[in-house]
Amino acid sequence: MDNDSIKVLVTGSNGQLGSEIKAIASTYPMLSITFTDIEDLDITDEKAVNQAIQSLRPRYVINCAAFTAVDKAEVEVDLATKLNSVAPSLLAKSCKDNGCKMIHVSTDYVFDGESKTPYDEHSQVNPVSQYGISKLNGEKEAFLSGVCMVIRTSWLYSSFGGNFVKTIIRNGKIKPELRVVSDQVGCPTYARDLADLILKIVSKGHKGFIPEIFHYSNEGVCSWYDFACEIIKLSNLDCNVMPIGTIDYPLPAKRPQYSVFNKEKIIKSYHIAIPQWKESLGNCIKILKKEGFI
Numbered sequence: 001m002d003n004d005s006i007k008v009l010v011t012g013s014n015g016q017l018g019s020e021i022k023a024i025a026s027t028y029p030m031l032s033i034t035f036t037d038i039e040d041l042d043i044t045d046e047k048a049v050n051q052a053i054q055s056l057r058p059r060y061v062i063n064c065a066a067f068t069a070v071d072k073a074e075v076e077v078d079l080a081t082k083l084n085s086v087a088p089s090l091l092a093k094s095c096k097d098n099g100c101k102m103i104h105v106s107t108d109y110v111f112d113g114e115s116k117t118p119y120d121e122h123s124q125v126n127p128v129s130q131y132g133i134s135k136l137n138g139e140k141e142a143f144l145s146g147v148c149m150v151i152r153t154s155w156l157y158s159s160f161g162g163n164f165v166k167t168i169i170r171n172g173k174i175k176p177e178l179r180v181v182s183d184q185v186g187c188p189t190y191a192r193d194l195a196d197l198i199l200k201i202v203s204k205g206h207k208g209f210i211p212e213i214f215h216y217s218n219e220g221v222c223s224w225y226d227f228a229c230e231i232i233k234l235s236n237l238d239c240n241v242m243p244i245g246t247i248d249y250p251l252p253a254k255r256p257q258y259s260v261f262n263k264e265k266i267i268k269s270y271h272i273a274i275p276q277w278k279e280s281l282g283n284c285i286k287i288l289k290k291e292g293f294i
Helices: 016-027 046-056 077-097 130-144 164-174 191-203 224-234 264-270 277-290
Strands: 006-011 031-035 060-063 101-107 148-153 177-181 213-215 240-244
Touching (some): 006 016, 006 046, 006 191, 031 191, 060 077, 077 101, 101 130, 101 191, 130 148, 164 177, 164 277, 224 240, 224 277
Parallel strands (some): 060 101, 101 148, 177 240
């Protein structure tokens, strides 16, 4: 790697988004990326965070680490707070102290889902779960540093890790019928598309970095039921999908009923074309077929 390369530190590199960044990193030869996960770097430890950033001297830190078990967060509040609130604050402070920039990934769960129109970056936040509260506090703390870009995303999935797409396929292979909620509406996001956007931003250097809040998901709108139907169809599985209401599928954490994003700001700021959700789902399914998951 030459001296002109842009140094990047990625946290949470074994999760869905971090794994996708790893998978496409070679297509960005101008970036010199160090991948870490909790085993290599405890991002809840201020001393460890400072040592890592002072030692590596990255130009960017991409924080993909999070406590994402939404229902567990209702009971494991302290752990969710440490990973989703404290860690982003520590990372952002260290970035500010060491002259680097940070990209932090947040969630649609910062909203209550009561809106009837797509949420933009100025929409009123009002989380209705411990997970949402912890993520909102984390993005607020990171954003206050003045060196952090926050990208909120929704319904993230990937060929890596555990997610809705892989759960539907796994169950669709062994069950004749699946019951899926049809009254929660949102925008799926293929983690590879988000990973590509993030690497595009950091590859531009500081001239491409805007320390503001942005919304990103794939284009289009669907319910979890619609999403499941498309997954079953593209996977060529013989399984019937039945729509049910949220009331028929109670969970510990409340979910936003409406999680649709207005993405005009990120489209105009970075001159990007965002793929439709069905197109991106098809790309993910192709990989899962190639890997023998389907």
